[in-house]
Amino acid sequence: TxxxxxxxxxxxxxxxxxxxxxxxxxxxxHIDFTILPNWIKSLKDELLKIIKGQQYSEYHVDAPGYYGTKGLAIILKTLTEMFVQSKILTTNLCIPQLLSQYLAQVLVPKTAIRLIAEDFNNIFLDMAKKIIID
The missing domain is CATH 1.20.5 (Single alpha-helices involved in coiled-coils or other helix-helix interfaces)
Structure with a gap:
């Protein structure tokens, strides 16, 4: 028609x-979403520093840039498996936020920024943050 x-x-x-x-x-x-979970897992030590308060986190971007909604779902699922199901990230560590808010507002953006930095041959994180906001 x-x-x-x-x-x-x-x-x-x-x-x-x-x-x-x-x-x-x-x-x-093209993004190979099949390798994304292992790539995210390689960031575990750096993300643990954020969870433990050893590294400051000021990003308040809820979307993973050009990784889109599919990337967001994979990032959230992988982070949940890595930190929530393993009981590394607890409600007490997230106060005053809810655990889900902490994942979405802190760990997802931090993860996406690092993935984007690596996509661009390890550019500075500030540059990756600008890309994610774009």
Whole structure:
């Protein structure tokens, strides 16, 4: 139908715009989500420093940048397995936040920033933070 054809063209055009934007910004065009959990696990020691208060965390970005909603789901699942299910991260360590808030507002952004920094050959974290906000 005409409506289906229009919708197909609209979606295709939107994809072209997104791809052009990613190319312009130098973002990866393809993300291998299958390796993301192990990559996140490699950040465990650094994230433990944040949990234990040994490293200051000031980021308040709730989204993982170009990793999108699929990346957010994988990051949250992996962090939950690493820290919540293992009882490393407890409610007491998160006060005054709820555990879920701490994951979403502290650990997810910190993880995403480090993943993005590595995507860009270990750029400075401040530069990765700008990318995530973009």
């Amino acid at each position: 005409v409506i289906e054809q229009y919708e197909f063209c609209r979606v295709h055009r939107k994809e072209e715009i997104i791809i052009s934007y990613k190319i312009e910004k130098g973002y990866p065009l």
